[in-house]
Amino acid sequence: MLIETKNLTKRFGGLAAVNSVDFIIEKGRINAIIGPNGAGKSTFFNLISGFHRPSSGSVFFNGMDITKLPANEIAALGISRTFQSTSLFDQSTVLDNVIIGHRLRTKSNLADAIFRTKRLKREEMACREKAMEALGVVGLTKAADKIVAGISQEEKKRTAIALALATEPEILFLDEPAAGINPDETEGLTELIKKLNTTGLTVCLIEHKMHMIMNLADHIMVLNYGEKIAEGSPKEIRGNDAVIKAYLGGSASA
């Protein structure tokens, strides 16, 4: 297993946003986390990626305890993520946005910058190549020089994925990658995720579009009010009573 959470819990004030969740992500699979709005899915991502410190419980990556590591060190280990709202730099080009993704694999510092050392030049080249490679994977080679403000929502989503890929992750967490894009584009994005997976990348995504999830995921976990209520293959989840109840009853608005 690549990632394992044990008893993972996060409380905000008195409320448990994530309540003692055990979850295992196997290497090479496409995993999905679903659940009604406010079920704690994004918080779960934030806990794994080091944005929130868990109230209790732990997270393991390749058997190593990463519960207390800061976000940037977790990224360096090979865990990458995207955000629900893509926060790219609008005034700059697609390529410039992605180049920085490889920064964590480089070592040059302020002194290298001031003295224009060979190491800096070499690493800049490496970052540029890595960025072009990532843009190639997501199919944006031609858009590399466009200003981000001028590209479509879907292209922005792909740029964000390229940025995550440039960090050379082992596992990629996608927070609602298909939010706000049309059905055709969703189809394209599904293909992209499948393609990434075939190259050996483990994927874990949060998504509200059921059709997409059911046709994409190998393994699904369902959260409701911060608790895991079901886990299994798409087929198992579809027939699960607790899941159906969670989605139909109560405050479900997904």
Added chain:
Amino acid sequence: MDILIQQLFNGLTIGSVYSLVALGLTLVYGILHIPNFAHGALYMLGGYITLSMMTLYGVNYWLAMFVSIIAVGLLGVLLERFVFRLLRDAPPLHDKIAAIGILLFLEAFAQFVWGADFHTMNSPYGQVVQVMGLTFTLQRLLIIVAAIVVMVLLYLFLKKTYTGSTIIAMSQNREGASLVGININKVAMLTFMISGGLAAIASSLASPINLVFPGMGHLVILKAFVIIILGGMGSIPGAIVGGYILGFSESLGATYVSNDYKDIIAFILLVVILTVKPTGLFAKGER
């Protein structure tokens, strides 16, 4: 012992003024997330307008204060409408810069109109009173009482009237408020109006025991920022309590530590608070 009580009384007086200024600052921050650096200039302007009304037109103190409240309140409305509204979706940096621009203008304006001199304001309540061994001017008592009256009125307005409740609703959740049909622009203008009015009241009350000059808002605004960080940015009770706390610490610090460095107390307090808790005391939630 007498000194202590006298200083506590002084602290209450200064604290009242701080609370009023901080209230205006925190209201605007709570609703629009603008740290209004120009708020000190509004305070300064309030003092000058009251003074001018009294000296130039011979108007009585209370009427002069009323004119000042209206004038500064309207200026606040103009600032919201023609500056901050245009920047509502801009990066947070822009609000701050715009506010600094306004501050610089208003100070230069005051200097242009009224000159750089220090003025005294003579209030009709300059009599010295002695109660239980305490010596103070009636004006100081007036500051304490008036501040409490204003705070009670503000509380009633915010809690008991519909218009007031829209302000509270918007400070809690801007998107939610606009979804239930609250007109954000109106509420924003109203908030700036109240904020300006509070600044005018504070300076009109404080000027008779201080002086009126173009830079009179500098320290007050900085301290008001310290207060609202102390009390939680956007929190109304926090601004009131924080104001009094600072008032007391300063008057006690001036007596028992050093009069020279009394103005530094607030900033050291702030540095300590933000060092221990970078999001300020009483910050909401983790996100």
Added chain:
Amino acid sequence: MRIVTKRNGLIALLILAFSFPYIAQNDYYLHMLTLSFIWAIAVYGINLLSGYTGYLSLAHAGFFAIGAYSLGLLTVKAEMNFWLALAGACVITCVIGLLIGLIALRTKEHFFAIYTLCVGYIIYLVIDKWEGLTEGVRGLIGIPAPGSIGPITFDTAASQYYLVLLFLLAVIVIMYRIIHSLTGRTYIAIRNSEDLARTIGISTMKNKLTAFVLSTFFAGLAGALYASFIRFIGPDIGSTAIMFDLLMYLLVGGIGTLSGPLVGTLLLVILSQNLQFLQKYRMLIFGPLLTLIIIFYPRGLAGAAFEWQRKRRDKKLSMVRADMHMKAEEG
């Protein structure tokens, strides 16, 4: 071959800058330009932090004052050699900057701005009140001009101008190199979104701290040069008025641009020198100007110029395309 290129423009500017002492009829202009260059160095410091890393610091007049007073005290009271004192002043500013940065950078956005405003005020108050060390409001007098290096002396207006010019050029080259490097990209990524920067593995605290210390270094260097150029300093150089002046230079020129600090400082210093009658009331014009600029041209004059260039280029491109289209149809 086009004659008006960026490269040729720069060469022309450099030639102009180096020949200015021969062109200027009197020392007054030379003095004014030297002073603007000194301010510009401080503004570059603020730009690195506020423009590129996204943290609006209002403490930099304080760091400027720390640099100035360090040099003043080291030369006047400790009677140190000028160049040693200059290096010492920069080191002192950086150490204080590092300590303040460690704490200040834990705060964000508005909190950072308010925090640094208060830090700036504390620095000012300390200088003003600590008379035993700083002479308080009386100010520090008798600060020596830069000491000679071998045969080169710095006692004329022209030689001081060249010295400051060289420092300014070094600062600009350093800024250029930082911005166009992975380090600069890292700063910009932090400015853009600190959360995103952390997810792509950037240690934001380390990078912010480096940017902060370097920016205080520039401010301190400018302060030290100022002290040796004016030869007299008072607590006022650390006041918020100076801070707001510096901020204005940056905003008018263009925050987050390479040329902005120089353009803004030169323009505003020259403008206010020529409008002497305005000196006292200059904020009547500059205050609203600052507000208008942030509303309509948030990236200042330099940003507006880029925008204009880009539009013109786009227009040209579309005209070329239309042209080709017509030709294709004709053919």
